Amino acid sequence: MATKKAAKKTPKKQTKPKAKVKPKAKAKKVKPEEKMFTIFIMGKAHKVPADATIMGAIEYAGYLIKRGAGCREGFCGACATVYRLPGDYKIYTGLACTTLVEDGMWLTQLPVIPGQRAIYDLDKLVPNVATIQKLYPEVFRCVACNTCTKACPQDLEVMDYIQAAKRGDLEQLMDLSFDCICCGLCAIRCPAEIVQYNVGLLGKRLYGKYLSKKSPELKKRLKEVKSKKFDKEYKEMMTMKKDKLKKKYYARDLES
Numbered sequence: 001m002a003t004k005k006a007a008k009k010t011p012k013k014q015t016k017p018k019a020k021v022k023p024k025a026k027a028k029k030v031k032p033e034e035k036m037f038t039i040f041i042m043g044k045a046h047k048v049p050a051d052a053t054i055m056g057a058i059e060y061a062g063y064l065i066k067r068g069a070g071c072r073e074g075f076c077g078a079c080a081t082v083y084r085l086p087g088d089y090k091i092y093t094g095l096a097c098t099t100l101v102e103d104g105m106w107l108t109q110l111p112v113i114p115g116q117r118a119i120y121d122l123d124k125l126v127p128n129v130a131t132i133q134k135l136y137p138e139v140f141r142c143v144a145c146n147t148c149t150k151a152c153p154q155d156l157e158v159m160d161y162i163q164a165a166k167r168g169d170l171e172q173l174m175d176l177s178f179d180c181i182c183c184g185l186c187a188i189r190c191p192a193e194i195v196q197y198n199v200g201l202l203g204k205r206l207y208g209k210y211l212s213k214k215s216p217e218l219k220k221r222l223k224e225v226k227s228k229k230f231d232k233e234y235k236e237m238m239t240m241k242k243d244k245l246k247k248k249y250y251a252r253d254l255e256s
């Protein structure tokens with residue numbers, strides 16, 4: 001639920017206290033007025049706080065969100081939402097947990113987005129354009145309309161990473177799709193029926209397995225883990241009190 005807006009106070013009437021009123025008497029509290037918007041959820045009008053997120057507004061209106069919500073912080077991609085605004089032809093997209101309501105907003109539930117995903121064995125793939133062609137041939141139907149980029153709540157250059165996939169540029173595909181949260185909003189708007197986030201995942205996997213520079217530090221650390229070097233410390237942390245654990249976390253060494 002969205003936090004409520006700081007109370008908007010109605011100015012108090014300045015009246016001269018009558019002689020009988022004790023000087024220390026408490027002034028009557030003025031109930032703060034909350035600004036409300038009207039939004040439509042599946043065709044029904046609801047008054048909701050003007051500063052609510054879509055998710056908060058749905059719950060404020062009395063609906064229980066059982067699916068389509070996860071982190072509530074804009075990270076998990078579970079709450080992809082489509083809406084319209086009055087007098088506006090466009091279809092808008094956003095994450096319900098981070099997008100604020102607007103007056104007159106129309107919200108409608110959509111069925112789950114069918115995110116077609118290729119099945120593959122990463123160990124048997126070759127990191128090149130032919131692999132993209134074989135697993136996601138629809139990538140080559142991209143008409144460069146840029147609708148996917150406009151739909152992305154993460155502000156990623158979605159069309160550009162699809163173009164990188166077309167060229168077999170796995171490094172750029174990995175790089176540009178790195179912050180994707182797999183919400184699926186790009187895919188529901190794509191006229192070429194491309195499921196961009198799955199193409200991005202393939203790029204990241206191929207790059208990570210075959211092309212990224214191998215890290216000697218990682219090799220060393222894995223060896224240490226296998227030799228049980230940190231077992232004692234892990235055990236201590238697993239039984240540590242929350243406050244102490246928090247303190248330890250914030251005091252940890254960070255890479256510059």
Ligand code: SF4
Pocket residue numbers: 077151152153154155156158179180181182183184185186187196197
């Ligand atoms: S690239 Fe697509 S799936 Fe990923 S965050 Fe952007 S809109 Fe969501």
Ligand code: SF4
Pocket residue numbers: 141142143144145146147148149158159162189190191192193194196
């Ligand atoms: S929406 Fe689809 S067709 Fe349009 S640019 Fe994005 S990937 Fe290409």
Ligand code: FES
Pocket residue numbers: 068069070071072073074075076077078079095096097098
């Ligand atoms: S609930 Fe996780 S992104 Fe909205």
